Amino acid sequence: MTFDDDDRLAFRDSVERYIRDHADPESVMEWDERKEFPETVVQGMAEQGWFALTLPETYGGIGDYLDMTSMLEVIASASITLARFWNINVNMVGGAIAALGADHLKSEMLPKLAEGKVRFAFALSENNSGSDASALKTRAEVGDEEFTVNGTKMWITGAQQADYILTAVRTDPKATRHDGISLILIPREAEGVTVTPIPLLGGHAVRTCEVNFIDVKVPRNLMVGDLHTGWKQLMPILAKERVALAAMCMGAGQAATNLAIEYCTQRQQFGRRLTAFQAVSHRIVEMQNRTDAARLLTYHAAEKLNAGQQCSREASQAKLFASDSYMQTALDGLQVMGANGYSMEYAMQRHFREAKVFQIFGGTSEIQKNIIGKELGL
Ligand SMILES: Cc1cc2nc3c(=O)[nH]c(=O)nc-3n(C[C@H](O)[C@H](O)[C@H](O)COP(=O)(O)OP(=O)(O)OC[C@H]3O[C@@H](n4cnc5c(N)ncnc54)[C@H](O)[C@@H]3O)c2cc1C
Incomplete structure (x- = not known):
């Protein structure tokens, strides 16, 4: 772009x-x-x-x-x-x-x-509801003045830094699974909230956490949107997230490609630089090609988002392609750098660890394909 x-x-x-x-x-x-x-x-x-x-x-x-x-x-x-x-x-x-x-x-x-004076996290996933997110069980009883929240959210990024956690809760257990969900801002410091970081493969600078709620009282005026309609209200937010995740994949994918170019043009084997071997240079060309294609899909989705148009399909296409592309680029980048790619001294190992998660969070690659398939009427 x-x-x-x-x-x-x-x-x-x-x-x-x-x-x-x-x-x-x-x-x-x-x-x-x-x-x-x-x-x-x-x-x-x-x-x-x-x-x-x-x-x-x-x-x-x-x-x-x-x-x-x-x-x-x-x-x-x-x-x-x-x-x-x-x-x-x-x-x-x-x-x-x-x-x-x-x-x-x-x-x-x-x-x-x-002004950076309030911090948020976003809590949708639970132990037994990941891809099947609307199966969530965290319960909020609705009182006149406040909600009472019980349940556990999993994989909540930045929960340690958050002042409020925007949490998807079940407010009407009798309604169909999509109809009884609401979104509420739960103060992290409220009594009954416990945040525990989860050890992971990458992304260590902002920890991903388990968040437990036991009889947490939340004022009704911290509800975001309407009661029981949270699921529908979430959909455009998740589409915007997918465009953002795709943007990160192409930025990071470009950085991994640049690192591979820099390294392989300097490193000599058999008396020649590595890029003199077509097996190496072709791999790098494919890295650049994938990243450029990801860029086009991502800016296409962003343009639709900017114009206020429906972009669920384009957002999922961008996220699917850009995350797969970044993962493959990190794999190829690591291979062309040999042992140094595997070493903690270079950033390629971090790309290798961090790329993987983009195929999982924000809806896995398989779920993106399901969304795109549905949009295509399959
Ligand atoms: C580092 C990290 C940060 C995260 N941050 C957050 C956060 O801040 N807030 C939050 O709410 N969540 C967060 N998540 C959770 C993330 O959104 C979920 O992990 C993701 O939605 C997948 O759910 P799952 O892990 O339970 O996998 P599962 O749903 O158990 O899926 C396992 C496998 O089965 C496949 N699968 C499942 N259903 C289908 C289907 N219908 N068709 C085809 N394949 C299927 C999946 O694609 C996957 O390959 C984070 C996760 C990670 C790892």
Whole structure:
């Protein structure tokens, strides 16, 4: 994608500058190794105005998904952690509050989000409801003044940093599985909330957690959207998430490709640089080709999103292709770098570990195919 709009180019340049200065490869490697959340850098992102980007103008944003895609592409080329954290906070939860929240919630939460003074996580998945997300069992009894929440959410990214966890709960157990779900903001510090990080293969700088709720009291005014209609309200939010995840895959895929090019043009074997062997150079060409194709699909979905058009199919196509592409690129990148690809000294091992999860979260590759198939009338 090339931008012919000066404002977009200037914004992208500013993102590139900030990321170059604050998320250098050594720091990113250290955050991962020490399982350290990059608090100062995230706060700096808010100060750059990025935590308002996709919010409505009233809250300091421009509601623009092409700029979002471009920004996430750049951020993820250096740090997937920073990009994922932004996506959950601003695109998903901020987006849900902006689109569905009552006026008091918008005016209380969104200015604080824009300034980086409130943090969110998003909790849909449970132990027994992953792909089959609407089978969720976390229960919220509906009282006159408050909800009482019991249950356990799994794989909740950034729950340790969150002030509020936007949680999908079952509010009407008698309704059909899609009809009795609501979305509520649960304060992480509320009595009865326990957050436990889960050891994982990658993405260590922002931990993914189990979140347990025992008799947690949540005021009714923290509901986002309407009672019992949460499932339908979630669908556009998940489509926006898929575009964001695709953007991260192509940004990170480009970084992996660049690393392979840099390494293989320098490394000599049999008296020649590695790229002189066609088996190596063809592999790198395919890496670049896949990344460019992912870029086209992702910006196509982002354009539809930006125009306010239905883009469920395009978002899933982009996420499916970009995540498969990033995984294959990381595999190929590791192979062409030999032992150094496998070594912790180079970033390729991190791409290898982090690419895999993009085929799982935000709806697995198989689920994306199911969505696309349905859109095709299959
Ligand atoms: C690092 C990480 C971060 C995450 N962050 C969050 C978060 O912040 N919030 C949140 O709510 N969730 C989060 N998740 C959860 C994620 O969304 C789920 O893991 C994902 O939806 C898949 O569910 P599952 O793991 O239970 O797999 P399952 O649903 O058990 O699927 C297992 C396998 O079966 C396949 N399968 C299942 N059903 C079908 C079908 N109908 N057709 C074809 N194949 C099928 C799947 O594709 C997969 O290959 C995160 C997960 C990870 C690993």
